[in-house]
Amino acid sequence: MTSAGPEIERLIQLLAKLPGLGPRSARRAVLHLLKKREVLMQPLAQALADADATVQACSICANLDVVDPCAVCASPARDPKILCVVQDVADVWALERASAFKGRYHVLGGVLSALDGVRPEDLNLATLAERAATAPVEEVILALPATVDGAATAHYVADRLAGLGVKVTSIARGVPVGGELDFLDDGTLAAALQSRRET
Amino acid sequence: MMEWTDTGVVVAVRPFGETGAVVELMTETQGRHAGLVHGGASRRMRPLLQPGNRLRARWKARIADQLGSLSVEADELRAGRLMDDAAALDGVRAACALASIALPEREPHAAVYYGLEALLAGMESTDLWPALLVRWEAGLLADLGYGLDLTRCAVTGEPDDLTHVSPKSGRSVSREAAAPYLDKVLKLPPFLLGTQTGVAAGDVRDGFTLTGWFIERRILWPADRKLPEARTRLIERLETQGRL
Numbered sequence: 001m002t003s004a005g006p007e008i009e010r011l012i013q014l015l016a017k018l019p020g021l022g023p024r025s026a027r028r029a030v031l032h033l034l035k036k037r038e039v040l041m042q043p044l045a046q047a048l049a050d051a052d053a054t055v056q057a058c059s060i061c062a063n064l065d066v067v068d069p070c071a072v073c074a075s076p077a078r079d080p081k082i083l084c085v086v087q088d089v090a091d092v093w094a095l096e097r098a099s100a101f102k103g104r105y106h107v108l109g110g111v112l113s114a115l116d117g118v119r120p121e122d123l124n125l126a127t128l129a130e131r132a133a134t135a136p137v138e139e140v141i142l143a144l145p146a147t148v149d150g151a152a153t154a155h156y157v158a159d160r161l162a163g164l165g166v167k168v169t170s171i172a173r174g175v176p177v178g179g180e181l182d183f184l185d186d187g188t189l190a191a192a193l194q195s196r197r198e199t
Numbered sequence: 200m201m202e203w204t205d206t207g208v209v210v211a212v213r214p215f216g217e218t219g220a221v222v223e224l225m226t227e228t229q230g231r232h233a234g235l236v237h238g239g240a241s242r243r244m245r246p247l248l249q250p251g252n253r254l255r256a257r258w259k260a261r262i263a264d265q266l267g268s269l270s271v272e273a274d275e276l277r278a279g280r281l282m283d284d285a286a287a288l289d290g291v292r293a294a295c296a297l298a299s300i301a302l303p304e305r306e307p308h309a310a311v312y313y314g315l316e317a318l319l320a321g322m323e324s325t326d327l328w329p330a331l332l333v334r335w336e337a338g339l340l341a342d343l344g345y346g347l348d349l350t351r352c353a354v355t356g357e358p359d360d361l362t363h364v365s366p367k368s369g370r371s372v373s374r375e376a377a378a379p380y381l382d383k384v385l386k387l388p389p390f391l392l393g394t395q396t397g398v399a400a401g402d403v404r405d406g407f408t409l410t411g412w413f414i415e416r417r418i419l420w421p422a423d424r425k426l427p428e429a430r431t432r433l434i435e436r437l438e439t440q441g442r443l
Binding site for chain 2: 019020112114115116117119146147148149151152155156158159173185186187188190191194
């Protein structure tokens with residue numbers, strides 16, 4: 001507890017729930033905000049209120065944006081023939097940072113999990129099948145985590161899309177940039193060898 | 200200070216905070232045992248902490264009742280090798296989830312551990328692993344004290360021509376004695392008797408129905424749990440692939 005009153009304590013408790021912050025760092029952040037009210041605290045409060053009022057999930061791909069459909073779905077510059085299926089909005093942001101993909105996205109909102117009880121009906125799968133079945137989609141890229149649950153989800157999605165007449169592909173698994181073979185696990189090495197290409 | 204060292208198969212991983220993970224291992228000497236892996240969410244640890252991988256583990260806690268901390272290193276990383284095999288992945292998820300929800304914590308079940316090891320190894324080496332999974336489930340029932348009695352007919356006492364199992368007693372029934380009750384008794388696949396080799400069409404389906412029936416009623420339902428979704432999906436996939 002601080003001795004500064006319940007408002008500050010509540011702010012500390014709320015900030016401490018954010019990723020990367022604990023009670024101690026939340027306390028520091030609150031102190032910093034209070035010291036910089038005009039340049040930081042008020043703009044932050046306004047930004048939070050604006051985001052809360054305007055940001056929504058895209059009704060087509062479930063990406064987050066202030067407009068619906070989102071900027072990616074609405075952009076004529078994006079290739080409508082390729083869909084990239086990702087687990088979460090954070091994956092969309094990662095791919096956009098890399099500027100390596102020019103198609104459109106579909107956010108599943110999770111992966112199947114036997115232990116956490118995540119079932120296919122808990123994922124954003126119904127609209128994926130609709131989108132994949134609709135022209136002009138020609139290829140669906142599964143960019144899901146290379147984990148047991150992620151791979152099982154990818155297989156499940158591939159099964160669901162089979163017979164819709166679209167090509168279903170997965171992103172490659174292998175040696176990361178800067179990675180040394182000695183430190184890679186057996187599965188990654190095996191996948192890298194299977195995905196070898198002529199140079 | 201409490202401490203042990205053993206090898207164990209990862210059966211469950213749950214995030215803990217932002218950087219840690221609570222990992223459940225199935226070990227030979229400690230049974231299903233959980234512990235906190237510091238840095239379990241890190242890029243270095245995540246490939247290790249996948250269901251089905253076998254790790255060398257060291258568990259430490261101040262007192263026995265604590266969750267304790269696990270330090271782990273790779274021993275046999277199978278999960279990555281199975282990623283392209285959809286059925287095997289479902290098999291790994293089903294077996295690990297079942298081990299996690301069915302076995303009591305910190306109770307040694309060496310036979311279940313060795314069976315799980317054999318099953319996971321079999322997924323990479325033989326197409327008959329679904330039958331191994333059924334056998335492992337039957338072994339799980341037996342090790343928990345709910346084993347099926349497949350030695351002789353519950354009605355006639357004869358040890359021959361056993362084709363069904365009573366859904367109430369879990370005892371085998373001969374073809375002749377089962378005839379009037381075919382709508383009630385469960386089919387017994389011959390590969391569960393151990394005397395016959397080979398797995399015929401329909402045997403694996405019958406095996407999953409049989410073990411699933413008793414695992415649900417004797418182990419899971421009393422604890423208000425149900426069979427893992429991954430097991431249902433595995434059976435559907437095997438059906439689609441014509442492997443039941």
